[in-house]
Amino acid sequence: MSETFDLKTTTVRAINEHLHGLAPDATGVYEILNPNGSHNIAVGVDAPVEINIRGHAGYFTAGMNKQARVTVYGNVGWSVAENMMSGRVHVKGFASQCAGASGHGGLLVIDGDASSRCGISMKGIDIVVGGSIGHMSAFMAQAGRLVVLGDAGKGLGDSLYEAVIYVRGKIHGLGADARVEDLSEEDRTQIGELLEQAGLSARPAEFTRVASARTLYHWNPTSPQVSVL
């Protein structure tokens, strides 16, 4: 089935309410026209449906998404796909700050550039950016993979935990406790798979791997770390 919502004649509230009423196994295609930068479009969806946003969208687009495949035919504001659990969000244009923040799962693809703090606090989400990313990206990122075909701004991977970053272009500076590591065969395989899923092409061998040096895993490295658990 297919339904069309036009934000010239309806509201974000009405669209979200409709999408929240879908059964967890519902299918179908939902077209959203004239978003005109509206915030919070398609947040909290939990159904394997396809949602196409035809134009630019505002903050928190597809926030907390589960299962849905959301495509934005335009740019997005802050925090697209924040806290995403599963599914796929594809931005055909550019993304503002905090793209994929705290995402737990699923795939976020941004064809253009993403601004600062892309992948901040990520917790298992995979993010592929066709262009470049801004400063402090992947800050305190815990799990998941961030693949960047362009450049990365200053402070990349500051305070990283277990997430891994792959950058093809120039890295303008690493954050605290982030370090460049050798690219393994496993890394190249993973980059290749993520690029294929994202529909982007590049040679995996051209990427630089950035991961945590793990020197900040204890606030006081000199104290005994004997776990009693």
Added chain:
Amino acid sequence: MKQMLTLEESANYNRKILNYIHQASETGVYDIRGLGAKRRVPSLDDLVFLTASLSRYPLEGYREKCVTKTVLGTRFAKKPIELEMPITIAGMSFGSLSANVKEALGRAATHMGISTTTGDGGMTPEERNSSKTLVYQCLPSRYGFNPDDVRKADAIEIVVGQGAKPGGGGMLLGLKVSERVARMRTLPPGIDQRSACRHPDWTGPDDLTIKIQELREITDWKVPIYIKFGATRVREDVKLAIKAGADVIVVDGMQGGTAATQEVFIEHAGIPTLPAIRLAVEALEEMDMLGKVQLVVSGGIRTGADVAKALALGADAVAIGQGVLMSLGCNTPHYIDADGRPVDVTEEYQALGTAPGYCHHCQTGLCPVGVTTQHPVLEQRMQPEWGARRLINYLTTLKMELTTIARACGKSNVHHLEREDLVALTVEAAAMAKRPLAGTNWIPGA
């Protein structure tokens, strides 16, 4: 001839400061500990009620009806929170506390008709199942935060900061990070888990406005959205929270507790709860939002008198954390075993370098009475049924004290307590609460 000793302790370099300097010189690191500020600050203790006499007419002690019902979140939410009394259990994380403790809190809160609150680390089934009314915290770390639990929540509390460490984020030391805690937080077991000091997906109040709208959209505008912050620039923060769209504002004073943070924060950051309440109420009044946006205050609320004074100053409810833990046995010399017998654990306190009545070693995970621990043996020392029974007694006592004071002030509803019912015992409290010094009309600074 024996030399006389001259033992003149320095006020500037007293034994506490000497110990601090010596320890810092040995270790090169600051101290991290649990609970809240230990030093004396102006507090609700410095106020007293002007109960009824000839000029006011009291209600009968414990008999006459005195309403305690409290409603929070009336501004935008379709389903405001209804409490049987103006107390909620403060947010405390699974990780800092055991699952048994979270269950005990839920059981007691449900029995008393009040709410309890999750904490950093997400929502556990134990607390959701045992809590009729559960407030789900949205913290900067977003550990364990997910839309399924958002939809299960009765209210959502966006935590900007905490009274014990405003602006400081948090820490769960690796010693407490069990497999289960680590799994919930998507981090390796055993590492120190830093809770971020700022949110990942918004920065200022304008972004927060849209974030609140996102949470409202996800919950279909059903549940109230609280904003909690540590008391620093209270007037400005309350106004910004109102503007951002909060239904309820939670202000946590510097006496508020923590599971683990730098002592320098605990003792030196933020302002006491007493002036924080007054500033928050003034901000609500200036925005014409008193009674429209509800105010919850926390940070060193311990007794029914504290609750009554907070309400008289203008709060709609209080949140209690440390008092609740102490009700469950924190700082007692023993725990109660399965046969109901007390088992002395003074030696275990000593092994931590402390003693019952002085302990603030929550950060170690070795709580001798099984409250602030993830240790599989220690956590069994606080069983949910026993803990819930204790907490119900404590909360019942608070309610009795609150209502007896309200009746003595001639109020048939605890929310009718008012500023005029209070005077201050110290110049500092008079200035901070803007209540006259007892026996005078003097309000310093007014």
